[in-house]
């Protein structure tokens with residue numbers, strides 16, 4: 001029978017009884033203490049388990065956005081995530097208002113004050129430099145995601161910093177941070193270039209396109225419509241891809257854009273429709289620019305011309321999609337187009353606080369192309385002659401992954417409204433790109449070093 005803790009056996013005077021009793025007692029004490037120990041340990045174990053679970057839940061919540069962003073490679077914190085406010089407040093605290101205002105203040109009379117989203121991107125960097133150089137105030141915003149090598153984005157950031165442009169590292173979905181920026185600076189304009197780019201990558205990571213090109217755009221428009229005082233005029237990057245399966249060439253803004261061939265194209269088209277809503281309700285001045293395969297120095301490594309140069313130098317084979325043609329447009333021409341669109345945009349007509357517009361505002365869309373499509377095979381032969389090296393070519397059927405066979409821009413609208421006139425042919429533009437590429441990746445230095453080493457070996 002199990003000993004009772006409350007009623008041990010009565011005492012006995014005899015030694016034997018005492019011995020028995022003491023042995024019984026020590027047995028009892030051992031049982032009692034081992035039972036107590038057992039009970040204490042199980043309580044402790046239970047509490048530790050609860051504590052551990054809570055810590056794990058907390059840790060998961062804290063790291064959820066970064067886990068998500070890794071799995072999508074590019075996604076940013078979700079706006080409705082409960083952890084958002086914590087992230088946002090951390091970023092808000094790290095803002096330097098003096099630095100921000102200095103960067104965003106124009107140095108010329110009547111200069112613009114522009115928030116450039118995607119400033120560490122290819123087009124964003126070039127536009128920011130050009131705007132700053134003519135005396136406008138420019139503040140950059142970029143989330144430095146890892147869609148392609150972020151070190152290239154940081155190198156662009158360094159270049160911008162040298163030229164007086166600060167980039168705030170944050171996501172356009174971070175509304176709190178956007179609100180704070182609009183409180184710090186009365187931006188006259190926004191050049192919205194932050195986006196998930198790339199046509200074919202949309203099959204691998206569809207959500208990142210929704211996150212950046214739809215949700216992110218809405219996040220920016222909400223703040224611009226309801227929190228900015230004054231409401232800025234917004235110029236933003238749409239894409240030639242909105243023409244999708246349209247067969248009528250050259251593509252003009254009046255052509256149909258209801259047959260997108262990729263999710264990328266669909267999100268850019270969605271952007272144009274969303275722009276209509278914010279213009280209609282809030283009087284935001286909105287200009288969408290349909291870029292046609294923009295290329296040049298500091299370009300995007302995911303684009304064909306960039307990866308072809310890389311692969312040819314490395315002696316790797318390249319896939320050329322047969323019969324593909326593009327209206328390749330040089331970056332300097334696109335920068336002129338962006339600046340023209342900014343300068344010609346009329347102010348927004350809504351009152352701050354999201355009240356209705358006081359009158360109609362600009363709602364515009366323009367092609368920014370080169371008006372001269374070139375077959376991809378020709379692009380490759382230009383690169384070969386610039387590099388002095390033959391490519392290992394695989395000419396393959398164009399895979400059905402969202403690509404369209406050709407693009408060709410009619411730019412007469414942009415010419416009429418802000419004098420857009422592309423002037424760089426593909427040969428000239430690619431020459432500039434290869435020059436930059438060799439310099440950026442220190443290929444000349446390496447080959448000179450090699451030459452010297454070879455000379456040394458030869459002379460010894």
Ligand SMILES: O=C(O)[C@H]1O[C@H](OP(=O)(O)OP(=O)(O)OC[C@H]2O[C@@H](n3ccc(=O)[nH]c3=O)[C@H](O)[C@@H]2O)[C@H](O)[C@@H](O)[C@H]1O
Pocket residue numbers: 197198199238239240241291292293294302303304305319320321322324325326376398403405
């Ligand atoms: O104007 C736009 O709105 C888009 O332009 C750009 O898309 P694209 O015109 O598709 O550029 P890019 O990938 O450089 O392919 C160039 C050509 O090479 C062909 N191509 C491509 C890859 C390959 O391996 N082989 C090949 O032949 C391919 O078939 C194509 O004919 C931007 O990336 C996009 O973000 C968006 O801005």
